Amino acid sequence: MKMIYPFLKSQLKLYLDKVNIDHNKLTIQGIDLKSGSVNTDNFMTNFFKYKYYFQGAIYQKGLEMYRDEKYPGYTILPFKFIFLPTFNINNPKTFVLTDKWINAAWNGFKTNSGYEYKGIIELVKDIEWHIVNQVFNESKEFHLNDEVDLDDSFIHNI
Numbered sequence: 001m002k003m004i005y006p007f008l009k010s011q012l013k014l015y016l017d018k019v020n021i022d023h024n025k026l027t028i029q030g031i032d033l034k035s036g037s038v039n040t041d042n043f044m045t046n047f048f049k050y051k052y053y054f055q056g057a058i059y060q061k062g063l064e065m066y067r068d069e070k071y072p073g074y075t076i077l078p079f080k081f082i083f084l085p086t087f088n089i090n091n092p093k094t095f096v097l098t099d100k101w102i103n104a105a106w107n108g109f110k111t112n113s114g115y116e117y118k119g120i121i122e123l124v125k126d127i128e129w130h131i132v133n134q135v136f137n138e139s140k141e142f143h144l145n146d147e148v149d150l151d152d153s154f155i156h157n158i
Contacts, residue, residue, distance in 0.1 A: 028071060
């Protein structure tokens with residue numbers, strides 16, 4: 001399913017692999033299919049590395065807007081990733097995106113080690129700033145500041 005919806009001053013384009021609409025239970029659920037050469041135990045590494053939480057959060061929001069327009073009164077079920085390891089495609093595993101991950105995707109989060117990840121809201125604002133200011137060769141932070149502190153969040157004192 002292809003969708004485009006407005007967000008801030010931009011538009012987000014989505015291509016959902018599968019959307020299940022249950023007219024008996026009045027529910028809608030988005031599903032994304034993932035495959036890879038890693039085993040299922042390593043799916044979380046790819047989830048984090050490739051920021052699948054962004055994809056899931058944006059898809060979930062798109063489904064909410066779709067529901068409001070086409071199926072008011074329906075419940076949006078949690079977004080799911082179905083992972084098929086390429087060496088064992090007959091053994092797919094399902095991973096359910098939690099509200100905590102959706103919130104982290106939109107608003108950013110800090111890891112246990114102290115590293116901060118920007119959320120979709122801040123990233124889209126950054127993109128919009130770059131487009132308005134036609135600055136594409138450095139980050140907004142570097143463009144606006146002559147001096148920037150080095151990231152030391154990965155240093156642990158003994």
